[in-house]
Amino acid sequence: MALNILNYKQGASLKSLLTFFLFFMVIGSIVCGGLHLLYSYYIKGFVGDLLVREERGVALRKSVIEDSLNSIGDDLEYLSSMDSTRQFISGQDGLEAVEADLFAFSKAKGVYDQIRLFNAEGMELVRVNNDGGIPYIVPDNRLQSKKSRYYFRDTMDLDLGDVYVSPMDLNVENGQVEVPYKPVIRFGVSLFNKSGRPVGALILNYKADGLLGMLRKTGNVTEGQTMLLNNQGYWLLAPDAEDQWGFMFEGKKNLRFSVRHPAHWARIHASDSGQITTANEVYTFATIYPLHTRFRTSFGSSSPDESRDGLFPANQYFWKLVSYVPDVRTQGYSSGMMFKIFIIGAGLFALSGTIAWILSLVWARRRKELGFAFEDEMSSPLTGMTGKNRFRDTLELVYSLAEKRGRSLAVISVTLENLLELADVHGDNAADELLDLVGDRLTEVFMDADMISRTAFAHFAILFAEVRSRKECVEDVERAKDIMRDEFILQTGEVTANVYFDLKMYPEDTLSLKELQRVAEVGESRG
Known part of the structure; x- marks a missing residue:
């Protein structure tokens, strides 16, 4: 009798184990399907955002x-019109003065590897090299003839007022590619005397490695x-x-x-x-x-x-x-969202195992009818926006462009002031859900912005690379304030968000890049 009872218990245990695996496979399949849908949704959004970021980054x-x-043509015009250069063109001995002027110019600019004055036969008369930011005049016994080099011949073929630009290539000295490699772009003008005859050329080697x-x-x-x-x-x-x-x-x-x-x-x-x-x-x-x-250019050549x-x-x-x-x-795998999906998946599979084991016991003991409910309560992913570092890098480029072109740019900071309070009352998941909804509303209002980023825990920053007037920005901010006053419907109920906006424009409000970065990353103090 004892042996029969033992066999019965072993058989029941085996059936319970098989039932458990059956339920676990069914529930696990549902979980896998849900995770796959979540992953597909995330990847679709990630790829869409990536395409936009790539396009804007390349254009910038x-x-x-x-x-x-843009300024190199102006540099050539200045050098060719110097008094010392005009003396050389008129046939006076002005080489020492040319050397001094080209040396001073090279030291002030620092972007030209070589500045050279040629005669009409292609012989270097003056050459100023710049090695690591230190200019020096090359002695006469080291000057070279470049009469067969394509950039000299092309420069001498120019008409009055034209500027020659070579393709970007590697510098060649004494018929050999210089090592280590020096990427250069050569800019040149032909120098004409009063009778219209070319008497020489000025050629700048721009340091393309910069x-x-x-x-x-x-x-x-x-x-x-x-x-x-x-x-x-x-x-x-x-x-x-x-x-x-x-x-x-x-x-x-x-x-x-x-x-x-x-x-x-x-x-x-x-x-x-x-x-x-x-x-x-x-x-x-x-x-x-x-x-x-x-400007005029040519295909260039690696051979003299x-x-x-x-x-x-x-x-x-x-x-x-x-x-x-x-x-x-x-690229999508490498983001923090994939870690979140892994954690959610691990938790759901653990829950699936627990549910499957309970259901297998209920089924085995036949105490009640089989039944279960599964509800996927997984919260939405967070905003998916870019972060502080990418916003900082983009702002630096936009600031540099605005400074050079005389444009206005705008940074709008958005602070969710009661986020911690809402998290204490409604829970962390509700706070994450609120951030997601705030991000959606910002994207809806500022759809023409060049970048919208989450730069801190409860902080967003919006960048406009070029704005026509403050009025347009203020109108967008006021519209955003109106939308943010509407209640947010969360799973835990309706909440009101205290959202504070601050607008800073360059150059109207500040000329400082650091000030714009500070506003973008921590917001403006309201004290």
Whole structure:
């Protein structure tokens, strides 16, 4: 009898275990489906936000690059009109004065690797080098003839009033590419005497590594890897440095984006700006025209004796700024939301196991009819907006652009003053839900803003890169105040949010970038 009872208990236990696994599989499948829906919803929103951020980030960096090159034509005009330069043009001996003037100019500017004065035969008469911010005059016995270099010949072919700009390439000294590499853009003017005959040339070697360094430094404005391509599809800046400057070396002529990705290059080359999205990749691009309309350029050459194709107008020379996100879903995985989904999933699976075990016991003992209810009470994800660091980086770029172009920008800070009080009364989940709803209302009102970020626990910041008048901003703020006065319907009930707005404009309210950052990150004191 004891053996039969033992066998019975063992059989019952086995049936209970099998019943438990059956219920667990059913409930677990429902949980997995819910988590998948949550994940799909999150990824869809993440990808949409990423596309917008990539597009705005690329456009902003394009403007900064174009602005950084605008003053070079004015520098050449100034150098060619100096008294010492005019003395040289008129046939007077003015080389010592030219040396002194070019040295002083190089020291003041600091952005030119070389400033050179040539005679009509291509011989350097004066050369001022700038090494690590320290300018020096190159002695006469180290001056070189550049008569066969494409940039000298192209400069001498200019008409009066035109400016020559070379393609960006690597500096060549004594017929060899200089090591370590020095990316340069050469700007030149031909010097004409009173009879209209060219007697020489002024050529500036602009340090392009500063421009490329700026692109590397501001890479965190976008999610993607930064690339800069010339108009033939060669990399000037690439994620892998080995891919760069292929056109400068005989063995690397096919090392270019246009060969590796011909279909993408065809679309990038054909449009001024846009986005290419594949199953899991995003290319965001914009076209940079670095030259003024009075500039002339050429294809250039890595060889001193290579034949030229002649000059062509500035609008035919361009670069392509590309931000490449290689794995969009991986970008989504890397965010804090995926950790939240994992924690929620682990909790729900633990709850599923508990429910499945209770139901299996109820079923086994047949004490009541089988029945259960499942309710997914998972709270919405938080705002999903960008954070303080990305807002700070973008504000720095926008401020620099506004300062150079004489534009106005606006920062609106939004503080949810009673968030902690509401959390104490209604719970942390209700506070998270309220933040999500406040973010939705801000996005609805300020849909034309360049960026909306959550920069602190109970703080949002809104950025307008260019505003026409304070009146427009004030009207938007007043409209937002009206909307925020409406009650918020949470799962725990209706609540009223005390939302405080503060508007700061550059340059009307402040000229300080730090002040704008402080308002964006901590808000304005109401004491």
